[in-house]
Amino acid sequence: MSSEVYHIPKINLHDYTYQLPGNRIAKYPLSKRDLSKLLLVEKSSSAISHKLFKDLPSVLPANTCLVFNESKVILCRLVMKKQTGGRAEVLLLKPANNLDPQIAMTNKSQSYWKAIIGGKKIRPGDVLSARVKNIALDVEIIGKNGNEADVKLSWSNENMTLAKVLEKIGEIPLPPYLNRKAEAKDKNNYQTVYAKNDGSLAAPTAGLHFTGELISKIKDRGIDTIKLTLHVGAGTFLPIVSKNISEHEMHSELIFVSKRVIEKILSNIEDGKKIIAVGTTSVRTLETIAIFGENLLIGDKSDCLVNQWDAYRNPGVSVEKSYKRVLEYLEKNNLEELSGQTKLLILPGYKFRIVSGIVTNFHQPASTLLLLVSAFLGRELWAKSYQEALANNYRFLSYGDSSLLLD
DSSP states (O other): OOTTTTTOOOOOGGOOOOOOGGGBOSSSOOGGGGSSEEEEEETTTEEEEEEGGGGGGSSSSEEEEEEOOOOOOOOEEEEOOTTTSSSEEEEEEEGGGOOOOOHHTTBBSSEEEEEESSSOOOOOEEEEEEEETTEEEEEEEEEETTEEEEEEESSSTTSSBBBHHHHHBBBBOOGGGOOSSSOTTTHEEEEEEEETEESSSSGGGGGGGGOOOHHHHHHTTOOEEEEEEEEEGEEEEEOOOOSGGOOOOOOOOEEEEEEEHHHHHHHHHTTTTTEEESSSHHHHHHHHHHHHHOOOOOHHHHHSSSSSTTGGGGOOOOOHHHHHHHHHHHTTTTSSSEEEEEOOOTTTOOOOOEEEEEEEEETTTTHHHHHHHHHHHHHHHHHHHHHHHTTOOOOSSTTTTTTEEOO
């Protein structure tokens, strides 16, 4: 990478940490989703105020388009037995050969995946098994590197889809920081009410606060709603271990956005509406589309829609122009959907192309998600906001309370 082309921000991770007491991490959600607290942070005035999430329809700017991620968490944690009788765990990461998870979940009799394997002395050729009532699932280790493996899943009922098999045998992959086993009610709690497309290993948790009734109230206010898909990968929980952020390798995640949705987003931009993203996943998807358009405009071709430093080349084109270029690309290639991987890393110093507001939970110290929040608010305001939340007994992380950040 040439320093004349890329302008990677220099940051000190110590500046983006804070003390998070263990008892502030919400281990369970509230019984009513929209009764969680909502911290309203307005960047233009540095004002911070306290609401409830059910107040969201009244605090959203009138001229707003709200963008949701409708990815669905798959029951991808499997408790298995080794041939010796010992216990093993399999965490399904993604289908082999970058197959769309939606398609993989319709597989019958067998399916190939990338996975993380937990258990001692598990080698290529070993077969792990699980039995629930009349379903028998086998996981064959095809190849292994450390705890990552290529696996073949096969099951006894050949007429049953993989989705149905996982529904019977799989568990919700709760975040490790909850430090508890998944319970039956997590299958519903750790899923947004609008989840549709199978593929995530973690919930887009900003959406967990919404109810069908609340979404109806938002629409009744004349606020446009749009849905797209980013499948959350296991990398979302990985800490930043590099002292120099330029050495951090951002994980890749799959996005799927229809041509019709991109046209609708562009129409909202041209109408002067504020684009507010529900969750950091929606932020990254919306910004990825814009940066992919920039890449196309400068003739950059890659097997990834957006690599982690592409956003820091400052091509200086409008978001309208970049979105139109993406639509031209889809038209030229007879595509009805933009799909591919994004590695976009949003750091303090990042120039937001399209997002004017974010609905988001409270994130772990020194995480890529917290860096994204700081990039939007600025270092002083994010720190002030988090201290305000801590001082007012807000609940943190996946099952915790929420915030609405406005520019």
